[in-house]
Amino acid sequence: MKRKINVVIADDIEAIAKNMQLVITSNERVEKVDIAFDGEEAIQKIISLEADLVFTDMDMPKKNGIEVIEFIISNPNITKKPEFVLVTGNHDISTIKKAQELGFNIEYKPINKNKIQEYIDNFLVIDNE
Secondary structure: OOOOEEEEEEOOOHHHHHHHHHHHHOOOOEEEEEEEOOHHHHHHHHHHHOOOEEEEEOOOOOOOHHHHHHHHHHOOOOOOOOEEEEEEOOOOHHHHHHHHHHOOEEEEOOOOHHHHHHHHHOOOOOOOO
16 A cells, blocks of 8 residues: 655646646545645745645746746755646647756646556655654
8 A cells, every 4th residue: 555645736826726636536545735836835835844845937026937846856954855736738848857966757738637647656655754
């Protein structure tokens, strides 16, 4: 039996975030889901929820998706590092290079609900305790 996971959705478009939340909460593997509507709120929710998996939009107010990912990954005070999926409509090569550099996945909008379920179902829990 796989351990249940916590998921954060970061997207400044409420309809997109709420639709993703419906898809994610339908998965029995998910324990908690939280939504952030800007990059700074995303960082707070990732930390407070101790997120395992984060779906983040690229273009958001306050901090973009890559800034959120960089902040979490590079902050030594955050011991639990989630897996990130950057959801974007931008096919810019620099974003792809950044994904390779930082080790996160990119999905292009609109993200398919089956793809979201796949990320949840395939999430591997590595317990450091």
